[in-house]
Amino acid sequence: MDTINYQFTEAFAKEMDSKDPMADFRNEFLFPKVDGKEAIYFCGNSLGLQPKSTAGYIQRELDNWANLAVDGHFHGEDAWYHIRKKSKPALSEIIGAHEHEVVAMNNLSSNLHFLMVSFYQPNPKKFKIITEAGAFPSDMYMLETQVKFHGLDPDKVIVEVSPRKGEHTLRTEDIINSIHEHEGELALVMMAGLQYYTGQVFDMKAITEAAHQVGAKVGFDLAHAAGNVPLKLHDWGVDFATWCSYKYMNSGPGNVSGVFVHERHAEDTSLPRFAGWWGHEEAERFKMEKGFIPMYGADGWQLANSNVLALAAHQASLDIFQKAGIENLRQKSELLTGYLEFLIGQITGDSGVLEIITPKNPNERGCQLSLHIHKGGKAVFDEFYKHGVVGDWRHPNVIRLAPTPLYNSFLDVYRFARILEQSLKKFT
Ligand SMILES: *Cc1c(COP(=O)(O)O)cnc(C)c1O
Numbered sequence: 425m426d427t428i429n430y431q432f433t434e435a436f437a438k439e440m441d442s443k444d445p446m447a448d449f450r451n452e453f454l455f456p457k458v459d460g461k462e463a464i465y466f467c468g469n470s471l472g473l474q475p476k477s478t479a480g481y482i483q484r485e486l487d488n489w490a491n492l493a494v495d496g497h498f499h500g501e502d503a504w505y506h507i508r509k510k511s512k513p514a515l516s517e518i519i520g521a522h523e524h525e526v527v528a529m530n531n532l533s534s535n536l537h538f539l540m541v542s543f544y545q546p547n548p549k550k551f552k553i554i555t556e557a558g559a560f561p562s563d564m565y566m567l568e569t570q571v572k573f574h575g576l577d578p579d580k581v582i583v584e585v586s587p588r589k590g591e592h593t594l595r596t597e598d599i600i601n602s603i604h605e606h607e608g609e610l611a612l613v614m615m616a617g618l619q620y621y622t623g624q625v626f627d628m629k630a631i632t633e634a635a636h637q638v639g640a641k642v643g644f645d646l647a648h649a650a651g652n653v654p655l656k657l658h659d660w661g662v663d664f665a666t667w668c669s670y671k672y673m674n675s676g677p678g679n680v681s682g683v684f685v686h687e688r689h690a691e692d693t694s695l696p697r698f699a700g701w702w703g704h705e706e707a708e709r710f711k712m713e714k715g716f717i718p719m720y721g722a723d724g725w726q727l728a729n730s731n732v733l734a735l736a737a738h739q740a741s742l743d744i745f746q747k748a749g750i751e752n753l754r755q756k757s758e759l760l761t762g763y764l765e766f767l768i769g770q771i772t773g774d775s776g777v778l779e780i781i782t783p784k785n786p787n788e789r790g791c792q793l794s795l796h797i798h799k800g801g802k803a804v805f806d807e808f809y810k811h812g813v814v815g816d817w818r819h820p821n822v823i824r825l826a827p828t829p830l831y832n833s834f835l836d837v838y839r840f841a842r843i844l845e846q847s848l849k850k851f852t
Pocket of ligand 1: 531532533534560562563616620645647648668678
């Protein structure tokens with residue numbers, strides 16, 4: 425794959441598109457317009473595009489509601505009562521898990537809290553949490569307030585692993601060393617699987633092994649990893665994980681999150697939980713009796729009956745993922761992001777105007793590249809937008825670009841590169 429001879433020509437980009445087995449999936453999505461023209465959309469890291477099929481999936485549930493009302497809970501193959509089961513085949517492929525290890529529910533930030541209730545049990549000996557420095561704000565606030573909830577001091581509990589001086593991303597060895605350095609006191613490693621700012625994929629397998637060696641639990645926030653890079657949560661032995669579905673998973677703004685709980689915890693009724701009736705043993709649920717009995721597996725962490733309209737939109741996207749296959753998408757993704765990296769290199773060379781801070785090694789990144797703009801600043805980014813490129817700007821000087829394999833083309837990447845070339849000429 426790395427032997428490909430990329431070229432900075434429109435003809436090359438078009439040839440790549442014509443050979444791309446995933447190319448037709450682009451037609452299944454709705455593209456936003458900038459100034460009346462279809463955008464070059466590189467913002468799937470923030471909000472994935474709407475599948476054309478989504479409206480029909482939602483309409484079907486609206487019709488069920490209109491025609492069946494309360495009977496919709498138990499009627500026919502769409503019965504809402506069983507809707508949690510529908511997303512499991514696709515989710516388990518995307519996440520690398522067994523079906524009983526995954527469930528779609530709530531929102532990501534809520535799920536982080538609920539999972540911490542079960543998997544962060546500090547005691548006077550083991551109470552520390554390792555995370556990455558510069559984590560997504562919701563994750564930072566979650567950790568801070570969870571620690572305070574247990575009556576502890578965040579400054580004494582939360583250990584942040586930072587990049588070395590002059591480096592932008594974390595070295596696996598530094599994360600592992602930190603795990604060993606704190607081993608006597610470490611309760612949990614809770615970090616991103618793919619860092620939202622730098623685009624770095626962490627070595628989840630190695631981190632999990634190291635944490636388990638010292639008797640700590642491991643959880644990952646997979647907001648930027650799910651639907652972007654292939655994952656093997658079950659085989660890696662990760663204890664728990666959660667993600668959102670509106671970024672690479674294209675399920676619509678704020679839509680449902682997913683949860684993974686490893687099989688080894690499936691029957692552990694001793695884990696503390698904040699329970700609700702939807703996590704209660706299904707056969708007993710409508711007896712409406714006292715005494716919580718958790719369902720087997722991830723389902724036992726559910727609280728409330730499912731948001732059917734939200735899950736319909738979720739399913740529209742999951743069905744596309746299942747048709748495409750996460751491994752096929754990944755193959756294209758490496759080529760597409762490799763092409764973007766190549767073209768940026770052709771344009772900027774060693775001029776120092778910008779620097780890609782995302783790892784060069786494809787195994788250490790997903791589709792996103794993060795650029796540090798050293799000259800021209802936000803004016804360069806604003807110029808992109810004027811020319812129809814939707815990316816995102818992160819204070820103080822980072823542009824994130826995420827060509828996603830489901831709906832971006834090599835021609836998108838080529839066109840973007842020409843716009844980048846012009847913008848840099850104008851502002852540097
Ligand atoms: C996007 C993102 C979130 C957002 O959380 P919501 O609860 O969906 O608003 C949280 N954490 C990370 C790491 C993210 O990338």
